[in-house]
Structure formats: structure tokens, C-alpha cells
Amino acid sequence: DAYGQPYDWSPRDFEMGAHLGRGKFGRVYLARERHSHYLVAMKVMFKEELRKGCVQRQVLREIEIQSRLKHPHILRLLTWFHDESRIYLALEIASEGELFKHLRGAPNHRFDEPRSAKYTYQVANALNYCHLNNVIHRDLKPENILLTSTDDLKLADFGWSAHTPNNKRRTLCGTLDYLPPEMVDGNSYDDSVDQWCLGILCYEFVVGCPPFESNSTESTYSKIRRMEISYPSHLSKGCKELIGGLLRKESKGRITLVDVMTHYWVKAGMAERE
Numbered sequence: 535d536a537y538g539q540p541y542d543w544s545p546r547d548f549e550m551g552a553h554l555g556r557g558k559f560g561r562v563y564l565a566r567e568r569h570s571h572y573l574v575a576m577k578v579m580f581k582e583e584l585r586k587g588c589v590q591r592q593v594l595r596e597i598e599i600q601s602r603l604k605h606p607h608i609l610r611l612l613t614w615f616h617d618e619s620r621i622y623l624a625l626e627i628a629s630e631g632e633l634f635k636h637l638r639g640a641p642n643h644r645f646d647e648p649r650s651a652k653y654t655y656q657v658a659n660a661l662n663y664c665h666l667n668n669v670i671h672r673d674l675k676p677e678n679i680l681l682t683s684t685d686d687l688k689l690a691d692f693g694w695s696a697h698t699p700n701n702k703r704r705t706l707c708g709t710l711d712y713l714p715p716e717m718v719d720g721n722s723y724d725d726s727v728d729q730w731c732l733g734i735l736c737y738e739f740v741v742g743c744p745p746f747e748s749n750s751t752e753s754t755y756s757k758i759r760r761m762e763i764s765y766p767s768h769l770s771k772g773c774k775e776l777i778g779g780l781l782r783k784e785s786k787g788r789i790t791l792v793d794v795m796t797h798y799w800v801k802a803g804m805a806e807r808e
């Protein structure tokens with residue numbers, strides 16, 4: 535407010551609009567702040583549901599982590615508040631919504647290599663910023679990445695993020711396709727799990743499905759453990775080399791996020807997109 539004191543936001547400050555999407559816990563609405571007409575994406579979650587899902591602490595950790603992260607490719611958590619039954623996250627809007635929708639809607643469910651290279655660069659840039667702030671995202675997948683009207687990516691949903699180093703087992707939920715071998719085996723892990731996930735993500739961009747996808751948990755796990763990856767013939771040498779550099783079973787052997795941002799395939803793809 536005018537005196538520089540943090541203002542206590544409340545649901546009454548916003549007019550709720552269109553339904554933008556739904557997550558595992560709660561729904562997202564377009565919302566407009568009454569005086570400034572500023573538009574936000576409002577994630578509304580029921581405290582009872584979070585309690586039943588035993589995720590209250592994770593939401594609070596996400597709020598603590600996300601309010602500190604300020605980066606062009608990380609979706610801003612602008613503010614948060616709660617009333618007697620709900621918790622509200624006021625988020626920056628990414629008007630094109632979940633990247634997942636655009637990937638599934640693209641021809642052959644995949645992006646061309648220049649577009650994939652640009653997105654890979656932006657995610658690597660955001661993850662590098664997270665790691666410099668001792669945060670691992672841990673839940674990178676197309677559903678958690680949003681697209682803006684300028685065709686730029688925003689990393690979102692830090693509900694599973696954690697401070698490094700971390701070796702708490704995370705209860706498995708959602709897709710297993712992105713789990714790195716060290717997590718499948720329940721071993722300790724560090725921020726290089728995000729490099730693994732970036733490799734899976736890049737593969738899914740250019741191929742249209744994750745490399746270890748299969749119809750049962752056991753076979754996904756065994757494919758991950760055996761590093762059973764096949765590259766379609768349409769992939770360029772540079773693309774295979776980059777993905778191969780990230781999908782290394784040995785976490786220490788994975789190329790760094792800076793290696794990704796300076797990789798010739800990534801730079802060539804971005805130059806072509808300019």
C-alpha cells in the first residue's frame with residue numbers, strides 16, 4: 535500500500551473469472567484484482583483436501599521457495615492468502631496454458647528440432663537459476679510447464695521442489711516416466727536429477743513420447759534401470775548427442791545445465807528460430 539507495508543490480500547480483492555485448468559489439488563481460475571484490474575491465475579485449494587493428501591507442508595514449502603524465485607522462465611507466485619476453508623495462490627498468467635496441450639496437439643505429437651532446442655534452452659536456464667538458489671524442481675514434465683503468448687516457457691508447480699541436498703524419498707505419484715535411476719532405486723540424489731528430467735523432456739519434445747514409456751510400472755522401472763532408449767531415425771546427430779549427455783545413469787556423468795545452454799544443437803536451433 536502507499537506506506538510500503540505489505541498489504542494483506544484477501545479473496546474479496548479479486549473477481550473470479552473463467553476456469554483455466556485443474557490440478558490434483560484444486561482448480562485454477564482467471565482472476566482480476568478489483569482496483570488495478572490486474573489479471574492473475576488464481577489456484578484455489580481446499581485445506582481439507584490438502585490435509586487428506588498430507589501435502590500441506592509441501593504447499594507451504596512451495597510458497598516459501600517460489601516467492602523467492604524471480605526468473606523470466608519461472609512462473610511468478612505473486613502472493614498467497616487463505617480463508618477458513620481454502621488456500622489461494624495468485625500466480626502470473628501464462629496465457630497459452632500447459633505446454634502438454636500444445637505438444638499433444640502438434641503434428642505427430644512432437645515439436646520440430648529448432649522449437650525443441652529453444653524450449654530446452656529456456657528450461658535449462660530456469661533450472662540453472664534454481665540450482666544456484668539451492669532448489670531442485672524434481673517434478674519437471676510437460677504438464678508443469680506453461681507457455682506464454684510470446685511462445686516462451688514458464689516452469690511452474692514447485693509443489694515437489696526441495697532444497698538441495700536432499701535424499702528424502704518422495705512418495706511416487708503422477709508419471710513415473712521422468713524418474714531418474716537413483717530415485718527408482720531409492721538412493722540419495724542431488725540436483726542432477728533435474729538434468730535427467732530435462733533429458734526426458736527434450737526427448738519427449740522431439741519424439742512425442744517419453745523414452746521409457748510402457749503400460750506397467752514394473753516395465754517402466756526396468757527400462758529406466760536398463761537405460762533402454764531408442765532414437766527414431768529422424769533425429770539429428772546433435773539432438774541425440776544432447777539427450778545422450780543428459781540421460782546418463784551415473785548422475786555425475788550427466789552434462790551440466792550450462793553445457794546444455796552452450797550445446798551446438800541448442801544454439802543452432804535457437805539461431806534458426808530468431
Ligand SMILES: Cn1ncc2ncnc(NCCc3cnc(NC(=O)Nc4cccc(C(F)(F)F)c4)s3)c21
Binds near residue numbers: 555559575579
Ligand atoms: C492452467 N493455466 N492456464 C494459464 C495459466 N497461467 C498460470 N497458471 C496456470 N495454472 C497454474 C499452474 C500452477 C503453478 N503453480 C502451481 N502450484 C501448485 O499447484 N502447487 C500445489 C498445489 C497443491 C498441492 C501441491 C503439492 F504440495 F502437492 F505438491 C502443490 S499450479 C495456468
